[in-house]
Amino acid sequence: MDSSQPAKKRSGLKPLIVGVCLAAVLGSGAFYVVFSGLADGLWDISDKAEVVEPLSPFAFVQIEPVQVTLSSDGMLRHLRFEGHLEVDPGSATQVSEVMPRIMDVLNTYLRAVEITDLEDPSGLSRLRGQMLRRVQMVTGRGQVTDLLITKFLVS
Template structure:
């Protein structure tokens, strides 16, 4: 019987040894999980939430753009011999970043008009058809005006009116 008690006592002891690590492992995992959740929440609160507010508070309000009127242009478009002559009428405004650039660009307006006229006279009506054609025209005119008024820079060429007749 003593052997039987020792055998049962040994079995119970081995079960306790096996049972204790499972309980400790669950406890450790629970503690680690709670720490990860708390750490993530605190990290978001301090770094992301306050960081976004600081960015918005520090950004200065954008300066309003200034505009330079270009004289109206009327040019004839290139066509095949014997075709009806088509005309392009444009009203253009140049957008610049600062008001002081307006005064430096105004003396160069005759040069800008000349560059625009020589380029526009090379176009066909099919070159400016659709929104893609107008986008290409705007990009090309912006590139040419920036070359004419260098070192100043024009932000965009804006169309007030476009008529093809």
């Protein structure tokens, strides 16, 4: 080849024409599938929808705010906890009557908590489970179904 002749440029028109034709064919095919009704069963989810059962009745009993002092490496830190107990509506008064015992159990447990337990990412869920178990031991099985934490501050 002679270096004085410019290199032959390839036309970019052929890939563009192929792309437009391919898009037209695919678009026409998609239109036909949808318009003819071949795709009617693909998006019909009404038959597959599961029936959601209504929630069983429940009530909430508020736990008085708890504030405890935690000691870690000579530093004093404060933990403030507030929450609610989820109970059966018929058990709300019985659970309220033993609230002093519940408060005692929660205070005792929270005072024994280490700062490292609170710094762990899964620490709050573990503490929640431990507190719920202790409350259930005080109230008896079946009285309290869940413990909801509404405030948990460490300062």
